[in-house]
Amino acid sequence: MFTFDNTTIILSAVLLVMALLTPLVSPFFRKVRMTEPVLEDETDTEEEKNEAKLPPISIIFAPDDNAEELSKYLPLYLNQQYEAPFQVIVVAPQKDNETEDVLKRFADNEHLYTTFIPQSSRYMSRKKLAITLGVKAARYDWILMADICSYPQTENWLQTIARNCTKDKELVVGYTRYEDETPAYRRFEQLFHALYIMxxxxxxxxxRCCFTALLFRKGIFLKEEGFRGNLKYLRGEYDFMVNKYAKGHNLAFENTPEGTLIEEIPTEKIWKNKHLFYMENRQHMLRTARHRLLPCLDQVVLHLNYLMEMAAIITGLLLNQLTIVVAAALSLLLTMILRTVIAKKKLNQFNENIPTWRVVPYEIAIMWHYISYKMMYHKADKYDFISHKL
Structure with missing residues (x-):
């Protein structure tokens, strides 16, 4: 039965207004600045050209049972077209025969330097120890920490990300996305969280830094004692670095396709550990409450809107108030259309091909996946996240 009393009209109006406004409370709607390609202008002065010169760079890899990835991707880094000197430092565990065999194949490359972690090292994250050893071995002040399971798309990747290494910057983060063959939900969730960070x-x-390319200055790293304060936590190298060293305007970000790394399809174990270790690490990072405020607000608004629309439909059917049922159904449809259109625009901007019909269920699923990982984290042995230093 269609009725048009004041209560029905107000309720219907509220539902429609929420359907119009709540899709705007989303990371997909908020503007993220895209890095513009820098072209050399013939009118630049000599001083400006000198300022734009690329700095020498040391790239550090700390593989751990990654001989296959090292074999595939190390040449892509060694063969970068870069106008300034650069070196690639691989810090590998001692007696990792497969990794040693791979490194021997590239031993004659002028850019490659190899060193090893002693087997006796304990009571600290071996990954962070490897990075620290790499930093100390580096020739140059600008150091690029990257993951060997990620690879550049072009031979100009290094010069694209390095153009951000200016006098006023101490950190440069490079965008990373998963391979196209990665399950669609994982690519969706990765971008979803990355939008807040950007x-x-x-x-x-x-x-924090959820990407796998991070440039920093050797002098500052050594002066501030590197990973001091979080050495015992097994993971989170990129997160802890940005959390500790990012101050004011000292961080630059590169997200052009040329400056983007492609990360391999994560295994189920890697995907799960990524979530669980972050839940542990964030408890020891600064500014966590401020960082979590906006994502929590977005999830509350998203679910509250859907709950109100579904409740209005059910209540209207029970009370035979067809006006409310129609208004709530239209609001639900409008919400889904707007959220899909807004999300697809951002997904396309970052070259993520997610089927249109999956956007709404994926967006709803974010919170429920988070809850499932939260439950896993609470059941986990907390000593699994540290190097067992008592």
């Missing part, structure tokens, strides 16, 4: 970068409120 917004924090452009507002000079950097909290």
């Amino acid at each position: 917004r924090e970068y452009q507002k000079d409120k950097a909290y």
Whole structure:
């Protein structure tokens, strides 16, 4: 039965207004600044050209049972077209025969330097120890920490990300995305969280780094004692670095396709550990509450809107109030259309091909996946996240 009393009209209006406004409360709607390609202008002065010169760079890899990835991707880094000197430092565990065999194949390359972690090292993250050893062995002040399971798309990747190494910067983060063959939900979730992080970068409120390319200055790393304060935590090298060293305007971000690394399809174990270790690490990072506030607000708004629309449909059917049922159904349809259109625009901007019909269920699923990982984390042995230093 269709009725048009004041209560029905107000309720219907509220539902429609929420359907119009709540899709705007989303990381997909907020603007993320895209890095513009820098072209050399013939009118630049000599001083400006000198300022734009690329710095020498040391790239550090710390593989751990990654001989296959090292064999595939190390040549892509060694063969980068870079106008300034650069070196690639591989810090590998001692007696890792497969990794040693791979490194021997590239031993004659002028850019490659190899060193090893002693087997006796304990009571600290071996990955962080490897990075620290790499930093100390580096020839140059600018150091690029990358993951050997990620690879550049072009031979100009290094010069694209390095153009951000200016006098006023101490950190440069490079965008990373998963391979196209990665399950669609994982690519969706990765970008979903990355959008919050990129917004924090452009507002000079950097909290963490969910990407696998990070440039920093050797002098500052050594002066501030590197990973001191978080050495015992097994993971989170990129997160802890940005959380500790990002201050004011000292961080730059590169997200052009040429400056993007492609990360291999994560295994189920890697995907699960990525979530669980972050839940542990964030308890020991600064500015965590501020970082989590906006994502929590977005999830509350998203689910509250859907709950109100579904409740209105059910209540209207029970009370035979067809006006409310129609208004709620239209609101639900409008919400889904707007959220899909807004999300697809951002997904396309970052070259993520996610089927249109999956956007709404994926967006709803974010919170429920988070809850499932939260339950796993609470059941986990907390000593699994540290190097057992008592």
